[in-house]
Amino acid sequence: MFDIKWISAHPDTFDAALRSRGAEPVSASLIAIDDERRAVVAELNAVQEKRNASSKLIGQAKAQKDEARAAKLMAEVGGLKDKLIELETREKQLTEQLRAALSVIPNLPADGVPEGADESDNAPYFRANESEATRPQKPNLAFAAKEHYEIGEAMGGMDFETAAKLSGSRFVVLKGQIARLERAIGQFMIDLHVDQHGYTEVQPPYLVRDEAMFGTGQLPKFDGDFFFASHGDGRLALIPTAEVPLTNIVRDSIIPEGELPLRFTALTPCFRSEAGSAGRDTRGMLRQHQFNKVEMVSIVTPDKSADEHERMLACAEEVLKRLDIHYRVMHLCTGDMGFGAQRTYDIEAWLPGQNTYREISSVSVCGDFQARRMDARYRDANGRPQYVHTLNGSGVAVGRALIAVMENYQYEDGSVTIPSVLRPYMGGVEKIGG
Template sequence: MFDIKWIRDNPEAFDAAMARRGNGSVRASDLIAIDERRRGVIVRLNEAQEKRNAMSRQIGQAKAQKDEARAAELMAEVSRLKDFIPAGEAEERAVEKELRDALAALPNMPLEDVPEGDDESGNVEYFGPNGTAETAARLRPPKPVFAFAPKEHFEIGVAEKDMDFEIAARLSGSRFVVLKGQLARLERALGQFMLDLHTTEHGYLEVQPPVLVRDDALFGTGQLPKFEEDLFFTPHGESRLALIPTAEVPMTNFVRESILAEEELPLRFTALTPCFRSEAGSAGRDTRGMLRQHQFDKVELVSITTPEAAIDEHERMLACAETVLRRLGLHYRVMTLCTGDMGFQARKTYDIEVWLPGQDSYREISSVSVCGDFQARRMEARYRPAGERQPPRYVHTLNGSGVAVGRCLIAVLENYQQEDGSVLVPEALRPYMGGLAAIGGR
């Protein structure tokens, strides 16, 4: 969320940033005009209150002097002001809401090094801060080579047996799945492996957050008001709660309405939770298989840090997510999203795309974003700089998938499939699978 003072001071920079995000119709001048109206109302209201207070004192003086005519005249004016002030306060609230709603609907400003583009065709492959295609190729697992035509995940023998879409449809409708037997165990192993990696090697604190949250939490991270149709809501007393679309929502809101000490930063959280999305904007996409579900499990990473450390933290978080795929031996690439493909709250986003041989394509398995103070302003999350006597500053927030468990299961099935319909278990997962080297097969 933007600071209107910053927009007043930097109108050209604001207009340029909105144009890069495809919001060229939004102009700083329009927002400043709303703010001028707000400031005008406040000035008139303050003047009226000061005048009322002064006249109230004059009434006492007039009565003390037994000047009843003057006292009556003053009392009539005070009465008029008393009627004006509630109307002025209502006008102030209305204009405040108009400005807040306008600011809340604006996407975050992209960093200068984010490539420009209208959609995913403008995304650019990323090889690391000082890397090249050659160094990245050495670090990333190679594509698998098959002596047969690889199948899509739902066509593989073990999946045909243990991935049940019919039962799920009878229970819940389309875009749900029931996993059984060894496939259910393999998905559980993936989630446990990711959590152990991030907590023991990457320094994240494992948490188990609620999966139902209030509107305020969704506003804080940017899902509301813009993406309400993508959420599932349930009544809760006179209000409502929403099923989380990602654990980013509760974990980022851990610091809402608080002032941290700089010594506490960075805070790093991770959680394995179910996620719920209506996929309102994806009708007709990926209707077969598990790629696009209403309910799926994901290991999420969230960092809360200082402005100075945020860019390095972004690279660190990307490396943590990449490690998951490297340990599993899954080929992938990293893309820097362009201005037209970035999420609403992001200043810069890296997408990790895993190779799916059954589809003969790369598919997103993780998004890692740095959000600057955009979410912090919406949450009122700040920190007090160490050793400095100055007002608290807003924290910077980051989030990333570490990684999507269901899509990782798809990747394991397709990359480790065997001609007989079995699937080899990656070495890193075998301790979680009781030592099994393969599942399924004839």
């Protein structure tokens, strides 16, 4: 969400940033709506002043027993009242029109984000003194690697057929050792972020109001991408990510600056209709309607958001390092970033079965974009309310981490070695299947 005053002062900058995201320039239409709204407000104020003045004159005329003048003034005030109702109605219409137009405009990219149209224009990202050699290496498999669903189905622990009977496509039933491994991965990650990365664990609701979805940018633009449950005369959304409830913890609030940063994490199921991905990744667990994910959310002052973004990326990377899964980090280009992001880093894990990298975490800084939609502020040292900056990131997607473990730790006989950091969560089991 944007400040129309800023857009009016920087229309060319605003439109250029939208073009870099593949969006149409809209500053002229937004400013035109706001100009009309301000003109209506000015007329409304003038009519209100005239009405107030006339009302005083009515009192004076009555005191002087000038009934003819009083009647004339009362008729005039009656006409002004009708005009006020007309202007107030128009002002509300224009305000809502402007709000609706602003609500579907994506965030503007930060300085230094690579310009491009799609994922082919994303750029590899390394910190200073970092290289491929400093990250876990690819496994040296002496056989043709299988994909996760081939391993899981042969093990009897990954059942897509039964899931289809229960719920349709893009669901899975996990059983036995694979179900336990999936649970172990989630527990390991949430413990890591709470015990070593300083996040506060939260168990949020899985159903949220439309206002919460609006606050983080899922609504109104992407209404068709989510599942909704009827609730009384309205509806509740099944969360597509714990980013929604975690970030909305600070909605409609003013936080003392000394309480920042706030860092929240949660392990939750996530629900997505995948409306825009028909035909993609139909085999296996890569793209499911329901999946588990560990989410991280940070609420910070503006001067700390860039550093916090790097910190969150490091927290997500640490998961892959401890699992000893090879990965790369991509700096997303302007055309591939999510709706609310100013800058996004994607962590892509190496999957031997597919012989390619696949996204396992996305870490974004949103600036004050979400805060404006949620009215989330902090009180600075001078006592003035200012908008917070919000950040979110996967820490990481549990189902995709399961896929990565199964494919990277597979043996030719169909068994899978359990990474050492997961063994305490597996009751000491070192190997499954085979």
